[in-house]
Amino acid sequence: MPEATATPARSHWTDAWLAWRDRLQASPRFRLWAQGFPPTRWVARRRAAQVFDLMAGFVYSQVLQACVQLRVFDLLLAEGPQTTEALARRLQLPPEAAERLLRAGEALGLLQVRPGTRFGLGPLGAPLAGNAGLAAMVEHHAALYRDLADPVALLRGDAGRGQLAGYWPYAGTDTPQALGRDGVARYSALMAASQPLVAEQLLQAYPLHRHRRLLDVGGGDGAFACLAAAHAPQLRVTVFDLPGVVAGAPARFERAGLAARCEAVGGDFFEDALPPRADLVTLLRVVHDHDDARVLRLLRAVRRALLPGGRLLLAEPLADTPGAERMGHAYFGFYLWAMGRGEPRTEARLRELLAQAGFTDVRRLPTRVPLQASVILAKTLN
Numbered sequence: 001m002p003e004a005t006a007t008p009a010r011s012h013w014t015d016a017w018l019a020w021r022d023r024l025q026a027s028p029r030f031r032l033w034a035q036g037f038p039p040t041r042w043v044a045r046r047r048a049a050q051v052f053d054l055m056a057g058f059v060y061s062q063v064l065q066a067c068v069q070l071r072v073f074d075l076l077l078a079e080g081p082q083t084t085e086a087l088a089r090r091l092q093l094p095p096e097a098a099e100r101l102l103r104a105g106e107a108l109g110l111l112q113v114r115p116g117t118r119f120g121l122g123p124l125g126a127p128l129a130g131n132a133g134l135a136a137m138v139e140h141h142a143a144l145y146r147d148l149a150d151p152v153a154l155l156r157g158d159a160g161r162g163q164l165a166g167y168w169p170y171a172g173t174d175t176p177q178a179l180g181r182d183g184v185a186r187y188s189a190l191m192a193a194s195q196p197l198v199a200e201q202l203l204q205a206y207p208l209h210r211h212r213r214l215l216d217v218g219g220g221d222g223a224f225a226c227l228a229a230a231h232a233p234q235l236r237v238t239v240f241d242l243p244g245v246v247a248g249a250p251a252r253f254e255r256a257g258l259a260a261r262c263e264a265v266g267g268d269f270f271e272d273a274l275p276p277r278a279d280l281v282t283l284l285r286v287v288h289d290h291d292d293a294r295v296l297r298l299l300r301a302v303r304r305a306l307l308p309g310g311r312l313l314l315a316e317p318l319a320d321t322p323g324a325e326r327m328g329h330a331y332f333g334f335y336l337w338a339m340g341r342g343e344p345r346t347e348a349r350l351r352e353l354l355a356q357a358g359f360t361d362v363r364r365l366p367t368r369v370p371l372q373a374s375v376i377l378a379k380t381l382n
């Protein structure tokens with residue numbers, strides 16, 4: 001391996017103070033003292049619990065995975081609290097194994113012990129019950145979990161093409177148009193199931209009633225197109241995505257009774273012209289999948305597709321979102337690395353890219369749960 005040429009690190013006036021603080025916090029004697037000293041005791045306990053949670057988080061995720069795969073939350077919502085024995089029979093688990101899972105779920109707030117030694121939904125399990133989008137998200141993490149088994153190999157690129165890269169095949173090819181329906185079916189179903197989580201944030205943040213023609217770029221097989229058309233009865237909607245993906249859209253439009261106002265166009269948004277004359281373009285969970293050069297190409301194509309003064313709505317989880325900091329660089333940073341393309345971006349970085357692509361009046365619109373999606377609105381100059 002060629003030796004990396006290291007740039008000498010610049011020093012800063014805080015270095016000496018921070019080095020002293022680091023040495024202090026790393027010292028076992030100081031830790032013992034801080035754990036016993038009343039004013040610092042609570043900080044020491046909280047830090048210890050935070051470190052433990054980082055260490056054990058992968059176990060918690062797999063407890064959740066087991067509950068979702070076994071449909072524990074759906075069952076408890078439909079049938080109410082149940083004893084361990086009854087649940088063991090329903091889940092087809094040995095009673096001791098069911099007890100282990102249920103107690104773990106209780107400790108994580110997913111389940112709750114109810115009177116009569118029965119288990120019911122806990123405060124974190126209840127929102128998952130009956131939520132097909134969240135369940136699909138949790139289940140597809142099985143692929144990422146396998147890729148993360150050796151995180152250093154993943155970072156060094158020694159692990160080869162991983163499971164997640166296979167899940168999102170467009171991220172590993174320069175000819176995504178060639179992907180057939182089979183290759184895109186799994187992720188398209190996941191996106192359709194989880195799209196309401198994004199749409200509910202976006203439609204609350206930005207009413208669509210002032211627009212006439214919406215183009216949903218990278219819009220999958222039309223899940224958002226349907227939600228938007230149902231939300232705004234005056235709107236005509238075109239969904240643009242890879243041919244293998246949009247092939248499923250007409251049937252969705254028919255089922256929703258929206259075929260008269262919704263249409264689907266297949267193509268590669270890096271190579272093909274986008275359908276013109278939209279007064280609103282949406283890019284939902286699309287930009288973070290691609291590197292800066294591709295994003296610029298896409299944004300310029302979007303600008304060309306918009307009528308003068310048209311708007312772009314970009315919705316995706318942003319890095320450095322207050323209150324959801326871990327979601328950006330930690331979760332999406334590793335997720336997209338395993339996928340093989342893309343990166344989480346801050347609002348500031350997206351603003352730069354939008355300005356370079358010829359957009360103006362860029363605003364972040366408040367959303368109720370920015371963890372699910374942040375929304376950025378921009379206007380075309382021409």
Ligand SMILES: C[S@@+](CC[C@H](N)C(=O)[O-])C[C@H]1O[C@@H](n2cnc3c(N)ncnc32)[C@H](O)[C@@H]1O
Nearest residue numbers: 170191195218219220241242267268269284285
């Ligand atoms: C993460 S999914 C988001 C789907 C949808 N917007 C949603 O939020 O449910 C990204 C979408 O971009 C599409 N896509 C990726 N590369 C593309 C390309 N070069 N041309 C057209 N669509 C592409 C994918 O097929 C996929 O449907």
